[in-house]
Amino acid sequence: MDDFEKNFQGKIDAEIKIEPKDWMPEKYRQTLIRQISQHAHSEIVGMLPEGNWITRAPSLKRKAILLAKVQDEAGHGLYLYAAAETLGTTREEMIDQLHSGQAKYSSIFNYPTLTWADIGAIGWLVDGAAIMNQVMLTRTSYGPYARAMVRICKEESFHQRQGFDILLTLSQGPDAQKNMCRDAINRWWWPSLMMFGPKDSDSTHSDQSMKWKIKRMGNDELRQKFVDMIAEQVKVLGMNLPDPDLKWNEEKNHYDFGEINWQEFWNVVKGNGPCNKQRLDARKKAWEQGAWVREAALAHANKVKLQTHKGTLEAA
């Protein structure tokens, strides 16, 4: 380890944040660009399953809330893209890597939203799981990423609460609504557990990322925290989680839970989930069809600049 690297690790150990112009190991920079850009892609692709229900929300109030929530997710994507750009990549390059399939996004968004209750389950479970990760990341070692996370976490708690509120209303409704609520919980529970990634024993990620304090908690620990939280909250709905092995463990002071279907997990990650193709196609289409807007706005701005320049010359 050379002096630069020693100095760098010393700052990390002393909980001093790294800022864009500070010296950093190339691997640290690359790791962050990957993680932050893929996190940004997740926020943007994450708008699709929910956007699917904006026009069909059951009331004006619900529609307005869902619109605000989806707009927040667009904002999260932008905060994160901007944070990644401070490391020297460009927006165009990141988008290009998403579209070419080189960069990934969270697999959870490759599941379909079949009923209105899914919007409730997403807010409660999917945003709930994301919050676990994101709260940890408010303490990540790279300044711009940590600051983006603080902003995001402030907004996320509304997301989870509105989701729970949707399910609570359904759970108190007639049988048809109760069933919708139960069905959505059943379908979203396991995929949201998968959001925390493979077991720590099955992934090789953590050492360096932990040492650099990019990531500060293991997948298993975060997943356990999530299970403990949701297992209690589901009681308020008068519902159950679809796991016969879920039970309180007095000794560990945690909930025990059943084995995740890792076959399904790897399958969706590899691109064979129910909506992988649909999601990516939707993003590409939006990008391609918006190309003329991007070009026209730039051309217009350049023209105005040229005119002002000419005006100044003539006046002189």
Add this chain to the structure above:
Amino acid sequence: MSITCRKYYYGDIPDNNAGGNISPEKNKLSGNDWPLWEVFIRSKQGLDHKHAGSLHATNAQMAIENARDVYTRRMEGVSIWVVESKHIHASNPEEAGSLYDPANDKVYRYPAFYDLPDELKHM
């Protein structure tokens, strides 16, 4: 299972080799990103503008409008400044030591340096 050697930096997102600014086919990109702007927001009348983040826009007006949508959706601001990022000049962090050092040994600039009698009030 062979795929378990993949890296996972964040949740369920596999690393592959994506996302770094290392793509060899970089030249196929147009380089047509809109210019980058830094956004400063005054959260309340009477307070300073504070850096909030950055965004892309073709001109100042669009930058302000986008900043409103991106950074003030919850009444976080009463005033917005934007400046194109390329116009910001920054001090060099590597020179921080010598830059701030002269300020370090002048303890007499702080009120606590002066040891005055206790009966002296309101000073």
